[in-house]
Amino acid sequence: MQRKKTPHSKRKLVLLALLVLFLLGTGIFTATKLHHKPRTDQTAVASDRPVNSVDYSPSKPSDNAANENRKSSTNASPTLDSTSNPSSDSPVSFSVNITNASALNDSSLVHVGTLVKGTTDGSCTLTATQAGQSNVTKTSSIRQDVNYYDCGVFNIPFSDFPHTGNWTITLTVTSNGKQASNTWPDPINVPSN
């Protein structure tokens, strides 16, 4: 015989339903709180900054792909820094770049940075020109910088320039009887001392 639902049992069911809802709410709240638990940063002072959130997960196969390629190569490059096999595409001829030319007013210097690719030996001539003025010339040799070759950094005092105003900077490298040159696109304004 089917049991009739009494008002008393209905009340129990309602109470049970409320209890279930309460527990559900508590569970979701707890889960949310856990989810939003702030990361324990070691030095970050402004919270929520994704700095120093160290990834302690294991390395992935893809992390070693470059190394695996290098180890299987018969001409392994010394580093993974650039291409996996740079020598295969190395330029036949050498090139020279002025990496930076600027007037450093704080130190009263014209700064010229350089980069040489494709040769490790040769001479460098830096020439600053201005119409109607005698050239300013500095020389150096190709040298090994930390991880590349260059002509060194030229820091030329303003006082070496016979006249203020715009000067055009050109670097010429001679190596194995060949020459390459590069001119910085913008004239450098040498102010008065």
Add this chain to the structure above:
Amino acid sequence: MKTIINRSTRLLRLSILASAAVVVTATSLLVPFQPAAALNGTDFSAGHIIDDAIFTNSNAMSAQDIQNFLNAKQPSCDTSGSVTASYWWDSSNGYVGRYRETDGNGNLTYTDSYVSTSRAIYGQRYDTYRNTTIAAAPYVCINSYVENPTTHANNLQNPGATISGGLSAAQIIYNTAQTYHINPQVILTTLQKEQGLITDDWPWTNEYSAAMGYACPDDGTGCHSKYAGFFTQVDAAAWQFRHDLNSPSTGNYIPGQNNYIGYYPCSNGTTVYIQNAATAVLYNYTPYQPDPTVIQYTNPTGSSNGPGAAPSSDGCATYGNRNFWWYFNTWFGSTYAFIYKGVNYSNVFDPVYYLNNNPDVQQATGGDQLGAFDHFINHGMSEGRQGSANFNVTTYRNRYPDLRWVFGTSLPDYYRHFITNGQAEGRYATGTATLQPVTTYGGINYTNVYDFPTYLANNSDLSSKYSNDDTGALVHFVNYGMNEGRQANANFSVQSYRARYYDLRRVFGDNLKAYYMHFITNGKAESRVATGSYVGGTTVYKNVDYSAVYNLNDYEAYNSDIQKTYGLDDQGALQHFVNYGMNEGRQASTAFNVYTYKSRYPDLQAAFGNNLKAYYMHFITNGKAEGRSGA
């Protein structure tokens, strides 16, 4: 005794179990690791790879943190080389790798085959073929590497050896970071960028010899033997980083200037404005930038596919600085220090500028850039401090009233708006801009009845609250000030306006705001006047001006019943005066007392007798003009 579980109890237990299950499920759905938002290749900024504050954060990890990190990245080091390696090998001559020969007709011939052996055997064959001693087992992973920094004795040939005076790689990295004040994470990332040493589970000895790629030119001339060895590499590279940070003009690439940065190995490149010293340091170390194809094929940071590579057809593919950026972001979070709650404050916060221009912050933080940023976030913005030469919040706020309507006096919101929208919209925050207080609200221009300085000057209770809040003051005026009859313009007094115009009073009564609005929409154009002292209400009735003997103030002052009955109803009061007051001899002006007037002039007594109203009317029509007095 058997426990009887009734239906309710069963239901209760079931519901608890169900709830617990839901909780567990919800927790498992919500809690899983949420990586930081991934960056794409286009997020790589060639002129701003890493902030100085991050680059020099030497306390980012302790030695134990570093060891834990290395252990995590090396879950299964293949020390003995037992994992299978597959490769091309020619057993007849020992060549490793596909060796190409040509026959007499110039056709390529191959005598090798693709084989699988252990890594250890592959390493032996490689060394034999190449005449090297770098590839043979054992393989010491970086988390187990030990070296004496002085003698350089290490455990590469004998992983279990005790090295007298030996330090772990983690300790070497930590010590070096402290010595040169460089972030150890920068060293870890460089080790990976140059040799993949952090993740390599069977590293060859040459990876330790050239661990940081220091003195290893890319032109194929090999690494300088003077700098071979793990400790030497780490020490030399960190020294170089510090040197270049301290002496930027000695580098080929300098911060705060345009620099030409090439790709590699091709000869192309672009001009890049290097924004900060640490980015210049990276280029002085590795003088190349990723070309657009590499950027295009860069995987999102954290991708299980690694950083990604350009197709082999790309002759300008270079990865060094891209990989540095990718691994740092993947492993250690942003390379930008000045990010807070997902917003990058670099456009409005320059730590050097902030420290130089705020001596109190300099003193409190000891010049620490992260500390300065913390101050900027928690205090500086709210105080309106300028964080960079490019952004003055006062200028920005004064210049753009549309922003003041949105942000009011919440200064940090102006900084954030500039970052997220303003700059892209072409707004600027330099120079000076005088605040032009707003006078229009809800499409209505309140200029005729309101100006910001007058409103504050006339209402001392508002002056401090709204001293720098023109929009808030106008809103207050519109919502409260007009109803309260506050004066906000020297040319408009609502009391004066109301008192002057009976027609308006009859329509608007005590609704003061309606008078302001009428003046704006009609009154001003009708040349109505809203200034001057309170004039005592209307004095004209049926074309007769009773002002010589009457004004509302005095009539109500002398006659309390009138004040009680008519209040601000000046027309009613005047009608009463005309119809009754004069006959009753009531005084309605300090300038005229009917009894004084009557007693002073016998000729008038003879003419008017006790008709009091006649005396008032005479004074109005003749007496005053004749110089008679009723005072």
